[in-house]
Amino acid sequence: xxxxxxxxxxxxxxxxxxxxxxxxxxxxxxxxxxxxxxxxxxxxxxxxxxxxxxxxxxxxxxxxxxxxxxxxxxxxxxxxxxxxxxxxxxxxxxxxxxxxxxxxxxxxxxxxxxxxxxxxxxxxxxxxxxxxxxxxxxxxxxxxxxxxxxxxxxxxxxxxxxxxxxxxxxxxxxxxxxxxxxxxxxxxxxxxxxxxxxxxxxxxxxxxxxxxxxxxxxxxxxxxxxxxxxxxxxxxxxxxxxxxxxxxxxxxxxxxxxxxxxxxxxxxxxxxxxxxxxxxxxxxxxxxxxxxxxxxxxxxxxxxxxxxxxxxxxxxxxxxxxxxxxxxxxxxxxxxxxxxxxxxxxxxxxxxxxxxxxxxxxxxxxxxxxxxxxxxxxxxxxxxxxxxxxxxxxxxxxxxxxxxxxxxxxxxxxxxxxxxxxxxxxxxxxxxxxxxxxxxxxxxxxxxxxxxxxxxxxxxxxxxxxxxxxxxxxxxxxxxxxxxxxxxxxxxxxxxxxxxxxxxxxxxxxxxxxxx
Numbered sequence: 001x002x003x004x005x006x007x008x009x010x011x012x013x014x015x016x017x018x019x020x021x022x023x024x025x026x027x028x029x030x031x032x033x034x035x036x037x038x039x040x041x042x043x044x045x046x047x048x049x050x051x052x053x054x055x056x057x058x059x060x061x062x063x064x065x066x067x068x069x070x071x072x073x074x075x076x077x078x079x080x081x082x083x084x085x086x087x088x089x090x091x092x093x094x095x096x097x098x099x100x101x102x103x104x105x106x107x108x109x110x111x112x113x114x115x116x117x118x119x120x121x122x123x124x125x126x127x128x129x130x131x132x133x134x135x136x137x138x139x140x141x142x143x144x145x146x147x148x149x150x151x152x153x154x155x156x157x158x159x160x161x162x163x164x165x166x167x168x169x170x171x172x173x174x175x176x177x178x179x180x181x182x183x184x185x186x187x188x189x190x191x192x193x194x195x196x197x198x199x200x201x202x203x204x205x206x207x208x209x210x211x212x213x214x215x216x217x218x219x220x221x222x223x224x225x226x227x228x229x230x231x232x233x234x235x236x237x238x239x240x241x242x243x244x245x246x247x248x249x250x251x252x253x254x255x256x257x258x259x260x261x262x263x264x265x266x267x268x269x270x271x272x273x274x275x276x277x278x279x280x281x282x283x284x285x286x287x288x289x290x291x292x293x294x295x296x297x298x299x300x301x302x303x304x305x306x307x308x309x310x311x312x313x314x315x316x317x318x319x320x321x322x323x324x325x326x327x328x329x330x331x332x333x334x335x336x337x338x339x340x341x342x343x344x345x346x347x348x349x350x351x352x353x354x355x356x357x358x359x360x361x362x363x364x365x366x367x368x369x370x371x372x373x374x375x376x377x378x379x380x381x382x383x384x385x386x387x388x389x390x391x392x393x394x395x396x397x398x399x400x401x402x403x404x405x406x407x408x409x410x411x412x413x414x415x416x417x418x419x420x421x422x423x424x425x426x427x428x429x430x431x432x433x434x435x436x437x438x439x440x441x442x443x444x445x446x447x448x449x450x451x452x453x454x455x456x457x458x459x460x461x462x463x464x465x466x467x468x469x470x471x472x473x474x475x476x477x478x479x480x481x482x483x484x485x486x487x488x489x490x491x492x493x494x495x496x497x498x499x500x501x502x503x504x505x506x507x508x509x510x511x512x513x514x515x516x
Contacts, residue, residue, distance in 0.1 A: 008054060008056065008057035009051070009052070009053060009055065009056050009057065009129045010059050010128050011056040011057060011059065011128065011131070012061075012062075012121055012130070012132065013058060013060065013132040013134065014060075014062050014118060014131070014133055014134065015063045015064065015095070015134040015157075016110045016114060016134060016135035016137065017036075017064060017065040017066075017086075017090075018066050018083060018100075018108065019134075019135045019136055020035075020134050020135065020157065020179075021035065021036055021071070021086075021159075022159075023158075024176060025071050025074055026160075026379050026384065027176055027375065027376050027384070028180055028347065028348040030347065031180045031183055031348060031349075032074070033081075035179070035180070035183045037086065038183075039089055039095065040094070041185075042179070043093055043094075045182045045185075046132075049182060050174050050178060052153045052171045053129075053153065056132075058094070059128065060121065060128070061095045061096065062096045062097075062114075063096070063098065064100045064110035064113055064114055065083050065084075065087065065090075065099065065110075066083060066099075066100050066102055066108045067087075067099050067101065068083075068101060069082070069084075069102070070082040098110075098113055098117075111137050111139050114133070115142075118131055118133075118143055119143070119146065122152070129152065129153060130152065131147050131152055132157065133155070133156050134157035135156075136159055136161075137166075138162060138166040140156075141166045144156075153171045154171050154172075155171060155172045155173075156174065157174045158175060158176070159179065160176065161320070161321070161376065161407060175372070176376060177348060177352065177368070177372035177376075180349060184347070186349050225257055225260045225261075228257055229261075229267065230279055232253060232256060233249070233279055233281070234279065234281070236249065237281055237291065241297075242297055242298070243290040243297050243298075243299075243300045244291045246272070246273075246290060247356065248360065249291065250272050281293075283296075285299070287300060309324060310423075310426060311419075313422065313426045315413060315415070315419075316408055316413065316415075319411065319413055320407055322373070322404065325366065325370070327426050328429055329429075330426070330428070330429050331393070331397075332362065333359070333364075333366055333374060334393040334397045336355050336358055337351070337385060337393075338392055338393040338396055340355050340358075340385070341387075342390040346386035348372065348375065351375060351385060352368035352369075353368060355371050356368050374400055377399070378396045378399045378400045378403070380399075380403045381398070381399030381401070381403030381404075381406075383395045383400075397427065401424050401428070404427075405423065408423075
């Protein structure tokens with residue numbers, strides 16, 4: 001039996017080479033070079049991956065490039081890498097090269113040319129079903145609005161964390177980690193499925209829909225490799241005494257069955273979860289992380305981190321896409337990334353996979369997309385993992401926080417100084433110190449005392465000297481309601497024990513502005 005074919009989507013791709021290549025180079029220089037040297041490979045994979053509706057048929061492929069553009073010090077090299085050296089590769093891959101020399105010291109004409117060409121395409125006698133815009137430039141937002149108004153599907157390929165106003169208009173966003181997965185031959189759907197909770201399925205009584213590919217493929221159950229896949233999953237599912245970890249199961253299947261898992265895109269089902277559902281396992285339930293038998297296994301506990309997030313952290317997570325990780329998970333993640341960078345030749349797809357698997361061994365659940373978000377943030381903050389020497393956990397932490405706060409300010413999220421402190425502390429995994437009435441630090445650290453009033457009736461002050469005059473409340477998970485400055489110390493201060501998390505008996509100390 002053959003799966004029903006889906007008509008190809010007539011697609012046009014407009015690539016701002018300078019923007020995309022420079023963005024990728026900051027995260028993974030070697031993968032960026034692969035992207036530029038072998039465009040034919042990833043453009044072919046993109047035709048059938050991360051689609052909006054059906055496989056793409058490329059009718060227009062245009063690469064907008066500054067012929068004199070370059071990036072300095074790419075990776076370990078101290079020489080400039082000029083964009084012009086990649087022209088031939090894109091020409092051989094079927095791209096039309098549009099020269100866009102620099103108009104000012106920092107700006108070329110690529111974005112304007114792309115907008116004009118895309119609008120012209122709308123008036124063409126050929127109807128383009130989908131427009132793929134490869135750029136992180138938020139100036140493209142009006143173009144996407146125009147395309148949407150004309151009932152065309154849009155996909156953004158962004159090498160960096162683009163503005164919400166830009167990405168929210170598109171039907172699909174392809175981030176840097178997904179693009180690099182395509183470049184390196186990995187199926188980017190595997191990065192997505194572990195992050196997006198699969199709806200809690202009732203008993204899976206039938207296979208899911210046929211593959212969404214435009215090709216006619218033989219039914220998966222006629223394939224020897226699929227039979228091995230089915231046998232292994234059935235055996236594990238029936239013998240395990242508890243829920244099966246999906247990440248571990250996926251890794252084992254890839255190892256045992258081999259490359260055909262990737263090349264066939266999970267035997268034509270396009271994702272691991274859909275291939276599992278095709279087996280119609282009795283009483284099977286799927287969640288984000290587990291597969292279990294509802295009649296034999298106890299349902300895994302779900303961790304609702306959202307309720308524990310301070311309000312500023314929730315705001316940043318919602319508007320900037322920051323991973324919603326428990327506070328004590330962040331330092332573990334930074335240590336794991338630093339360990340990977342110190343012991344491995346950096347590759348983004350390997351970094352996310354190996355770090356995720358290592359964290360699983362510590363019973364820490366962090367998906368690959370979350371790790372890629374953190375790696376990108378650290379790179380843009382000044383601590384790329386490909387650096388020599390490799391960055392330390394502290395350097396990765398500080399760079400990630402700096403980039404996150406910079407993005408929050410650029411996006412005008414309205415974070416106060418206290419909000420930024422709460423955000424920083426959450427990511428650092430550092431508790432706030434409880435004070436009775438005053439932030440009376442040692443005289444060499446603060447010259448004034450702060451009296452803090454918050455809805456919980458408890459006073460919190462930042463533990464770091466440089467923020468001693470910026471209090472925030474960690475008890476009620478909200479920002480401080482009222483802060484007053486006092487010239488005299490309000491009284492004794494119980495000093496928190498960061499290790500035990502409990503306040504020690506009050507002790508009298510002396511404030512630089514007054515006496516205790």
